[in-house]
Amino acid sequence: MAARRPSQTISSDSLTFADLGVPDTLNRALAAAGVDRPFPIQAATLPDALAGRDVLGRGRTGSGKTYAFVLAVLTRLAASRTSRRAGRPRALILAPTRELATQIDSVMAPLAQALSLRTMTVFGGVAARPQIAGLRAGVDILVACPGRLADHVETGHAHLDAVEITVLDEADHMADLGFLPTVRRLLDQTPRGGQRLLFSATLDAGVDVLVRRFLTDPVVHSVDSTLSPVAAMAHHVLHVNADERFAVLVELTAAPGRTVVFTRTKRGAKTLTRRLVAAGVTAVELHGNLAQAARTRNLQAFSDGAAQTLVATDIAARGIHVDDVTLVVHADPPVEHKAYLHRSGRTARAGAAGTVVTLMTDGQVPEVRELTRKAGIKATTTRLRPGDALLRELAPGERTLVPQPVPRAAGTRRETQPTGTRREAQPTGTRREAQPTGTRHEAQPTQGGRGRRGGGKSTPAASTTRSAPARSGAAAFSARARPGARRGGR
Template sequence: MSIESFEEFGLSPQINRALLSLGHQTPTPVQAAAIPAVLEGRDLLGCSQTGTGKTGAFALPILQTLSQSGGRPRRGSARCLVLTPTRELALQIADSFKGYGRNLRLSLAAVYGGVGQMPQVRACARGIDVLVATPGRLLDLIRQGHLSLGNLEILVLDEADRMLDMGFLPDIKRVLAMIPDRRQTLFFSATMPPAIAQLAGSILDRPVKVQITPSAVPVERIAQRVMFATQSEKRALLGQVLGGVDVDRVLVFTRTKHGADRVVRQLAQGGVSAEGIHGNKSQNARQRALANFRSGATRVLVATDIASRGIDVEGVTHVINYDLPNEPECYVHRIGRTARAGADGVAISFCSAEERSCLRAIERLIKRSVPVQGPNAPKDGGGSKKYGKSSRRRPRRTGSARAAA
């Protein structure tokens, strides 16, 4: 039976009022499948691509559970921990909890690096109902004696695949060793490679499995195409694409931090307003760039993959892969930043000869050829399998995922 309204979940009037004020009336598929299971206290394994409403799928039942239990957090402890890989995503999740829980008397805090820790220390001292955290700062506060996880009731691992890509598995294991065995655990990942499935199997107890949209299938409303060019030709090609009539709000992806900075400088030289967002930027700089992009003050945002988790901006008309990702799953995450909330979107990938093996891997993952556009397009318009001879050599990695961000 399909669920047409949030009221069918039996959520409290306070939460329903908040949803109404936010304009949320109909649950997304992942919310419809996950919320009843979480309300029952079940562990959950969720696999759903970006932009499908995952945060609401765990935030709403968690708020309901915590508010109805009548419990209160002890000083220096948290009742619910949401572990997430990046600062931007932590802030985004905290904002969602704040919006959904605006009529509830529950405490919320987000802890992450790149900013002073004293406000976070004070929040921990008071006790926190819902704590959203990145692994590094969380463990720092625990080592310093400001926070204990011994009374944790609910653990959420969000974007688990990205946390493993960033090298956070040892940190996750440290956190798991500090929390009670009797807890509810919610595990969300956009993809489910073997390492993620193994981690989920080790920490979940008879979980309900929710997989709405296969992670390898991009949003159908996104018009995808590839443009072949040498690496040196990409700069001019980007300028041409940005000169299009309907190219309004654009997210550009590069493989490295230095590449992102270089593209921003080149765009500025051409009179295009652009800012970069990556791991070397301070938290204030990253938040400022996101705010400018949301408001339209900045037309183009240039990002690396790791920094991009948490970029949830409506009205992105185009995603441009200036560099193709080494991992084909990242392509799905990238292009999912457009065509949100029922809108159409365009994803354009620049592909050099050295990147054609990456394109072939992407096409195998999404089970379709990406149409080719531009002066180098073959007459039949096919993707990599139809486009001439391609290099057998896979691009050499330039460092770990952490360094590339």
């Protein structure tokens, strides 16, 4: 493979999408969606992608890379003379998580409709039969998670020999989740002469192997590393007593505006959500123990404002875009600095400002100090207690607390999965979505409803509130977590 060619710096200040080669039909659809000026990553990559070149794009979270490859794919397919055929998509976009795949399709679908192109998503956790029917009907652009797509390919319901353009989004995250062997097998089945676009935060290890093996003379565009801190993001570390940490969190989340709160484990996200709701905060949970319908429902509630707080594991650290998230709270500091930056990237997106707060107890001081150093951020550290004036500066506005009873959670993976579904495949052959590298799975129930770990019945909210005192250590909001533990990342 020839050496990668660096890109030229392109200023997007005066450019329009039409200047970059985007057709009028798409320009009108973009204008209707309120998108009128390209972001730097779009201005940099679109000319090369529209010219049919292989592109390696790197841009920080929230930089607008989804539109960068979506517009390229749609424009290229609209200009192609081929037609869709049953079971043979013309373009393939691979994404590491269901939420990211869904989000990509939601951005692309109205634009594709304007061009009379058909899109669909394929991922695990939902019934396979509707996906098979959609593939059989013919699709132009398939947005897929690797595991479920591999299932359809193996059973002959999907064939990749007609793919003209392939996109790998969040390639480094696919590597973290262990999907690269599956990705390689899928790419091997696409035509060697097809165009390929790869977007990644880093080129570590397996990602660089993908670039060297599947991209031909790629043009490299780096517009703010996805691991670079965002200038419009203010970072604060709140040094609190362990037994007052929950009260501080309530003060932050009871303020107006959308807040994303991160925990280390799925159990911790579930328990913390119930405690917040019992305290009067409108909150929903998002983690890997929820069935897909519940994940979609909760994310929609957060998006439309029915719930103003989303309590999540690192499943929401990438690929989740909700407008106007003003505050991100690391209730449990993450293990790795990359996770800190990706979590924090849920705010201050697309040029907006945002605030990031890390709650730190005495036992977490060395860990958090090392975390911020590796992340390259300068955080303001303040020791405080509930009621401190700084809390209203970080999350301004009138606090609203409406305590409500919390029903037993539905939609967890303890429930029977739809017939014929399989969980997202790991390269080892298991069908469960992979945890980030270095994590340990927590409480993954089996099909019949009995978990290997923590598989007991759900605890009612009142009991949860009474029996969940604050803990010290690195992950007080995450059940049984210890300082430095790498548990339950999804």
